[in-house]
Amino acid sequence: MVSRDYAIYDVFTATPLEGNPLAVVFDADELSLETMASLAREFNLSETIFLSAPQNEAHSAQARIFTPKGELPFAGHPTVGAAIAQVERRGGLAGDGRIVTLEEQIGLVRCVVNDDRGTLFAEFDLPKMPVAADLDLEKEEIAAALGLSAHEVGFENHVPTVYSAGVPFLCVPVHGLDAIGRANVDAESWHAFSKRTGFGEVYVYTRDTIRHDAAFHVRLFAPALGIPEDPATGSAAAAFSGVIMQFDTPHDGSHVVLIEQGVEMGRPSALRLELEIEGRELVKARLGGHAVKIAEGKLFV
Template identity: 50%
Template sequence: MARKLPYHLLDVFTDRRFCGNPLAVVEGADELTATEMQAIAREFNLSETVFLQSPQDPVNSARARIFTPQKELPFAGHPTIGAAALLAETRAGDILARSDVVIVLEEEIGALRCEALRGRNGVTYAQTALPAAPRKIGESPAREALAAALSLTPGEIGFGAHVPTIYSAGAPFLFVPLQSREALDRARRGPTFADAVGEAIGAFLYTHDTVDFANAIHARMYAHGLGIDEDPATGSAAAAFAGVAHEFERPDDGEHELFIEQGYAMGRPSRITLRMTVENGALAVVAIGGQVVRVGEGALRL
């Protein structure tokens, strides 16, 4: 007899259906093997699929395992935000209607405390703080090598104090600042892209030339080794970007909020909220958040 597992389809980092980053959330996944989860993720063929299992610590809400079509990840932003919003709606909808709901997800990088709230527009917003500040990893390739890898010229790379760098908040990204949105829209993978990205799971291209003046940066993320080409909203990269912003913008002590727009080139405009608290010149708290809309649900037959 076939097993049936419920799943939900969500759009994350948006308040509109068919925008943002699509996500599949599979519930009741305790008995699934890693091989089965990987096969299901390939079947959905989204940038990530999250599988919810019983928590190892019963005080927490769930254990979350995150798979791209090609590999498992220790942390990813839009699965975390999407799963937290979904659990708040399905397990505590009455409470969510009048106050915030706390969801704790066990992931490989640690237990993530997520807060969900219902916005004035009726859309659920969720955010999570990272267990540790982003860390810088190694050295990025030379500007000339990056230009060749992205089909650009060396002069189009870098602006202000920003230069290419590699940061990780659970998953490493190569951050490439570009002079303009026109250059970012024109960027393409060159034959040396894989060599330039190296061990990072993607190249996060960004510019201050935004579509919406209220946003701080406009970005694209070309994935590497994940089974997808481009991601419409990358929460783990946004979390790691806190390290980039702290290094090159030198924010004063206190709380800071910036918005990252992404996905426009894919026809899936997205908005990620990045919050940073700086104490004594160091990053003390980093949190990401965004809105989540439910698109559909069904059952897997296994």
């Protein structure tokens, strides 16, 4: 019987049982896409990443990412978790940081893994810069889909937008922690909203935060992907860099934005987004976070 190793990591946290759980399956070369999809449903986590031999020997691994409902071309928390898993599987860090290159469906993703006070931290350059898409929805319709009042949608100059850095997200600003805490997506009504509008994932955010060092407090709902709510969403944070550029117009230089997520789920997460701006244009962005292994075992498929 064939067996292959797997591990479970909590990602975007340095504390076990917080952050976003991830299943990492190693030596996945002989697995069909159908079997990968079945295993992702079996793990029933927001995402499972399968690592196999790279197509280019100079790279670290080829990666396929699945939710319980299908495959994604790119996702942040599997990228961070897989990079750290690769380093730990190969003996850990030796001196300075290690570079891990993952061949994802979106393209090559380059990660740097370092030790941060005893916990590994991985950071990667966004493989694609955020791009805006048209949004032809009234805020009343968006608010109703989230169980909120229209006056609770929007703050300062922020209004709902759609951005993608590989995966599109409807980004919705709301007034304060109370409103974002009450935001809710009913699966049946959201299915109708999603079918009518074409938006499957909604990223709700506010500038009010719980952590003193966080810039935004966010929640992510994606029932169409089999994810009622996600504790930490790197691909959404990547897209959110476009929102920051549009509404906050940061000046030239390097800017670090800490995003807190998962609090309402009892799985607090911290995502570090770094923006490099030249001539008021976003020229590079990096996303990073910690990850800790909480379990490991073997699959017999």
